[in-house]
Amino acid sequence: MPRRRLPEWFLLLLPAIIVIAAVVLIPLIFSLYSSFTPYKLTRPSTLWKWIGTYNYEKILTDAKFWAAFGRTVLFLTIALNVEMLLGLGIALLVNKVTWGQRTLRTVLMFPMMFSPILVGFQFKFIFNDNIGLVNNVLQSMGFNVALPWLVDGKLAMFSIAFAEIWMSTSVFAILILAGLFAMPRDPLEAAKVDGCTPWQSFRHISLPFLMPFIYIAMTIRSLDVARAYDIVQIMTGGGPARRTELLWTLMSRTGYVDARMGLANAMGYVSILLSIFFTVYFFRKLSAARAEIGMGG
Amino acid sequence: MTEVTLSNVVKKYGAHQAVHGIDLDIADGEFVVLVGPSGCGKSTTLRMIAGLEDITGGEVSIGGRVVNDLPPRERNISMVFQNYALYPHMTVRENLGFSLHIAKQEPAQIKTAVDQAAGILGLDELMDRKPAELSGGQRQRVAMGRAIVRSPDVFLFDEPLSNLDAKLRTQMRAEIKKLHQKIGNTIIYVTHDQVEAMTLADRIVLMRDGHIVQVGTPLELFNTPVDTFVATFIGSPPMNLVDGTVRGGNIQLTDGQSLPVPVGARGLVREGQDVQFGFRADNLMPLGHAVDEVGEIHQVDLTITLTEPLGTETILFTTFGGIEVQAKMFNPRPVRPGEQMTFRLVLDKCHVFDAASGTAIRS
Amino acid sequence: MDRNRTHRNRKRILAALHFTALFLTMAIICIPGLWIVLNSFRPTVEIMAKPPVWNPSFTLDHYRAMFGGAGEGGVPVFSYFRNSLIISVVSTAIAILIGMSGGYAFARYKFKGKSGYFVGLMLFRAVPGVALSLPLFIVFAKVGLIDTHLGLILVYVAMNVPFTIWLTDGFFRQIPKELHEAAEIDGCTRWQAFWKVEFPVAKSGVASAAIFAFLTSWNEFALASQLTRSVGSKTMPVGLLDFTAEFTINWGGMCALAVLMIIPALILTFLVQKHLIAGLTFGGVKG
Numbered sequence: 049m050p051r052r053r054l055p056e057w058f059l060l061l062l063p064a065i066i067v068i069a070a071v072v073l074i075p076l077i078f079s080l081y082s083s084f085t086p087y088k089l090t091r092p093s094t095l096w097k098w099i100g101t102y103n104y105e106k107i108l109t110d111a112k113f114w115a116a117f118g119r120t121v122l123f124l125t126i127a128l129n130v131e132m133l134l135g136l137g138i139a140l141l142v143n144k145v146t147w148g149q150r151t152l153r154t155v156l157m158f159p160m161m162f163s164p165i166l167v168g169f170q171f172k173f174i175f176n177d178n179i180g181l182v183n184n185v186l187q188s189m190g191f192n193v194a195l196p197w198l199v200d201g202k203l204a205m206f207s208i209a210f211a212e213i214w215m216s217t218s219v220f221a222i223l224i225l226a227g228l229f230a231m232p233r234d235p236l237e238a239a240k241v242d243g244c245t246p247w248q249s250f251r252h253i254s255l256p257f258l259m260p261f262i263y264i265a266m267t268i269r270s271l272d273v274a275r276a277y278d279i280v281q282i283m284t285g286g287g288p289a290r291r292t293e294l295l296w297t298l299m300s301r302t303g304y305v306d307a308r309m310g311l312a313n314a315m316g317y318v319s320i321l322l323s324i325f326f327t328v329y330f331f332r333k334l335s336a337a338r339a340e341i342g343m344g345g
Numbered sequence: 346m347t348e349v350t351l352s353n354v355v356k357k358y359g360a361h362q363a364v365h366g367i368d369l370d371i372a373d374g375e376f377v378v379l380v381g382p383s384g385c386g387k388s389t390t391l392r393m394i395a396g397l398e399d400i401t402g403g404e405v406s407i408g409g410r411v412v413n414d415l416p417p418r419e420r421n422i423s424m425v426f427q428n429y430a431l432y433p434h435m436t437v438r439e440n441l442g443f444s445l446h447i448a449k450q451e452p453a454q455i456k457t458a459v460d461q462a463a464g465i466l467g468l469d470e471l472m473d474r475k476p477a478e479l480s481g482g483q484r485q486r487v488a489m490g491r492a493i494v495r496s497p498d499v500f501l502f503d504e505p506l507s508n509l510d511a512k513l514r515t516q517m518r519a520e521i522k523k524l525h526q527k528i529g530n531t532i533i534y535v536t537h538d539q540v541e542a543m544t545l546a547d548r549i550v551l552m553r554d555g556h557i558v559q560v561g562t563p564l565e566l567f568n569t570p571v572d573t574f575v576a577t578f579i580g581s582p583p584m585n586l587v588d589g590t591v592r593g594g595n596i597q598l599t600d601g602q603s604l605p606v607p608v609g610a611r612g613l614v615r616e617g618q619d620v621q622f623g624f625r626a627d628n629l630m631p632l633g634h635a636v637d638e639v640g641e642i643h644q645v646d647l648t649i650t651l652t653e654p655l656g657t658e659t660i661l662f663t664t665f666g667g668i669e670v671q672a673k674m675f676n677p678r679p680v681r682p683g684e685q686m687t688f689r690l691v692l693d694k695c696h697v698f699d700a701a702s703g704t705a706i707r708s
Numbered sequence: 709m710d711r712n713r714t715h716r717n718r719k720r721i722l723a724a725l726h727f728t729a730l731f732l733t734m735a736i737i738c739i740p741g742l743w744i745v746l747n748s749f750r751p752t753v754e755i756m757a758k759p760p761v762w763n764p765s766f767t768l769d770h771y772r773a774m775f776g777g778a779g780e781g782g783v784p785v786f787s788y789f790r791n792s793l794i795i796s797v798v799s800t801a802i803a804i805l806i807g808m809s810g811g812y813a814f815a816r817y818k819f820k821g822k823s824g825y826f827v828g829l830m831l832f833r834a835v836p837g838v839a840l841s842l843p844l845f846i847v848f849a850k851v852g853l854i855d856t857h858l859g860l861i862l863v864y865v866a867m868n869v870p871f872t873i874w875l876t877d878g879f880f881r882q883i884p885k886e887l888h889e890a891a892e893i894d895g896c897t898r899w900q901a902f903w904k905v906e907f908p909v910a911k912s913g914v915a916s917a918a919i920f921a922f923l924t925s926w927n928e929f930a931l932a933s934q935l936t937r938s939v940g941s942k943t944m945p946v947g948l949l950d951f952t953a954e955f956t957i958n959w960g961g962m963c964a965l966a967v968l969m970i971i972p973a974l975i976l977t978f979l980v981q982k983h984l985i986a987g988l989t990f991g992g993v994k995g
């Protein structure tokens with residue numbers, strides 16, 4: 049009789065499970081607990097006081113929280129869609145190039161290796177209303193303006209989105225380009241012979257084939273949506289007057305500046321659910337798209 | 346002595362049973378071919394012998410030693426895979442020597458063994474190439490070389506030729522046979538191609554749905570198939586099977602023709618029994634086209650519907666007993682569809698199968 | 709004739725448009741980075757000049773200050789660089805070992821609820837760094853891991869494991885399973901078969917997974933900024949903040965540190981870019 053043992057696959061996964069449980073799961077359980085307490089860093093005894101769903105009721109009735117939440121969802125939706133469309137466009141542009149394609153692809157990877165915080169600083173510098181590159185160029189071209197890029201609410205939101213899109217479009221461009229390279233030529237040529245216009249063959253042949261690649265990019269991207277936090281934190285810190293406040297900056301301020309950990313953890317859970325929602329959504333889209341072009345299994 | 350014995354070997358994948366209690370004795374130095382349609386459990390059986398699949402039930406022994414729980418490396422076997430499974434990061438030389446290297450043999454010893462194997466298979470020119478730089482046939486040869494180098498007790502082949510084109514396949518088939526004659530090890534060879542099975546095997550094991558249907562020499566399977574499945578699987582073109590009923594000592598076909606019951610089945614059929622009457626194309630020949638004229642002959646006029654000239658012979662399609670059957674003509678002459686010819690059916694070589702169970706009726 | 713000409717003209721216009729669009733795109737991608745590099749060599753007066761000076765002069769002042777040590781309010785760049793390097797390298801090494809083992813499990817074994825496990829692991833990667841930093845801050849403070857290398861290493865290992873699993877799963881899946889079977893028949897144990905056959909074949913893929921993990925640790929800010937405090941453990945992304953004072957920012961110095969951060973990342977990425985792309989797509993597409 050062979051001894052009953054844990055299956056091999058489980059033993060292989062075990063280290064991963066242990067590390068993640070220790071470093072992510074347990075703190076998250078702790079933070080779930082503390083989100084039901086009025087825990088303040090400055091008063092440790094508050095950790096033991098159970099206040100039920102008070103924190104959650106508080107944030108759910110807080111207009112500032114909802115504004116940040118709505119802004120975050122809107123920001124992500126716009127950013128992801130623009131990144132996807134731009135990425136698709138860039139991939140198609142580069143795919144058409146016949147010379148120096150590899151160099152272009154290398155250049156495309158450039159923003160991927162920038163630390164998000166670096167991207168934040170970089171654009172804080174470039175959009176600086178006094179010495180920034182953008183205003184300097186505008187002024188040198190004769191416009192006698194100093195646009196308050198990071199001071200005006202709307203312009204600041206634009207600048208942040210610009211930085212975010214600059215940083216993340218390349219993931220889409222590169223993966224879609226990989227998809228274009230992998231695409232079989234025959235169907236496209238058949239379509240051409242059958243009299244499809246370029247748009248029709250793109251719409252009905254290329255795009256369905258590219259969808260899984262787009263969703264891979266979306267999934268990879270959604271694993272890390274919160275890195276926009278770094279950018280916002282550096283560029284505006286949520287200001288001016290909370291006009292660029294996202295869920296993550298609000299949470300960070302509540303936790304570290306106001307020291308209200310319990311409340312911040314409650315917000316943290318909302319942000320976690322948001323991230324999970326994005327990830328699961330794209331994972332499902334990915335499997336569906338895969339099945340559609342017969343790559344599943 | 347390295348005989349291989351399977352007794353009541355069972356394989357289950359969850360609820361699905363892939364192999365249903367197989368018994369098989371393979372003698373030392375025998376070349377046994379497992380053949381059967383896709384999904385019949387050939388590979389599974391071979392992989393259980395190799396130790397790559399757990400054995401759900403029963404016993405496998407190699408050289409008298411039960412190996413059920415031994416890992417592959419302790420069974421002293423070698424295996425050639427369908428896609429060759431050459432190590433892509435190693436040169437041909439390293440591929441060949443890998444198993445000896447793992448066994449911690451002396452470099453000089455390894456070199457001798459590798460060079461010898463390379464000599465047998467004509468690989469000398471290719472020793473420093475990587476698998477990606479080889480043609481399909483060369484890769485196949487390296488895979489065989491890798492198997493030889495270990496000088497194992499038993500060789501296992503899983504459809505080693507199916508990735509080659511037809512011509513190369515014939516050539517490699519001959520080489521495998523020569524190899525066996527040269528080194529004389531026990532070989533278990535899996536294929537779904539009956540021609541390969543016929544040409545290579547000392548003994549064929551024909552499988553279906555996880556069962557062994559018949560074991561025997563190629564000629565045994567060809568001449569005395571145990572049922573209609575074997576009859577149609579072995580031989581090309583497949584045996585013609587015509588429905589009939591036993592009436593007054595004769596077999597009455599659906600088109601009203603009556604044929605005498607062949608010698609082998611005489612006295613074994615019941616009046617009124619539904620049977621299938623089987624004969625090979627080789628035994629239905631146009632008059633005057635080289636049949637050894639011994640035994641009982643049934644003569645019949647048939648209309649040709651289609652011809653397939655193959656050079657030395659021509660396959661003739663015609664209708665007999667209400668269905669399309671194939672006949673063979675040696676010394677071919679041009680034949681047009683619609684032409685009527687007189688055929689001779691060699692009754693002694695015909696088979697009768699029970700229609701309900703498909704089993705052969707034969708003394 | 710005429711139709712031919714219109715077609716030809718249209719082709720020409722399209723080609724010009726294509727070139728312009730491509731040029732603009734590449735400019736937008738490159739200029740911000742180049743601007744940083746350029747400014748790291750410009751004297752502060754020139755950076756701050758109004759009206760702007762377009763004729764750049766060249767100075768190594770910022771680099772000199774950066775490498776000149778921590779004296780007089782300078783930024784201890786060396787320490788930050790060393791911290792970053794230690795933390796990134798160690799966490800990457802561990803994450804690769806753990807992640808590779810997990811990726812191998814997903815690529816080679818069949819088990820119930822496989823895709824569930826996979827998505828579950830990925831979800832842990834999706835937890836926002838800020839949200840995780842709150843409880844980690846408290847827990848680490850309790851167990852004394854705050855402001856230590858070990859603390860950040862642990863965090864980065866956990867952060868990198870899921871994605872390493874994704875990538876290595878893709879690479880191992882590309883390797884036919886017959887390869888390790890052949891090796892086992894050739895006399896290897898399962899363990900030997902992995903290290904002698906499957907690992908060498910997947911090596912370049914594993915390397916790109918490693919570089920991905922390295923870059924993530926190298927660039928991470930949200931967690932590092934809360935879990936480190938002193939020169940002894942602060943990493944470069946956190947160190948960038950040292951150049952900001954209450955109302956002023958030392959742009960030139962910051963640009964110089966930024967360049968120092970980017971260079972290793974650049975080199976590493978270019979080394980493996982091809983495999984990296986293959987890994988990303990294989991992991992996902994052949995799910």
Ligand SMILES: Nc1ncnc2c1ncn2[C@@H]1O[C@H](COP(=O)(O)OP(=O)(O)OP(=O)(O)O)[C@@H](O)[C@H]1O
Pocket residue numbers: 358361363381382383384385386387388389390536537
């Ligand atoms: N890992 C597995 N899990 C579940 N079922 C399997 C597995 N491997 C094989 N089977 C099933 O077992 C049966 C026998 O498979 P096997 O591979 O032995 O067929 P085969 O005779 O080699 O066919 P082929 O000629 O196509 O290679 C098939 O029905 C197959 O679907």
Ligand SMILES: [Mg+2]
Pocket residue numbers: 387388389
């Ligand atoms: Mg098979």
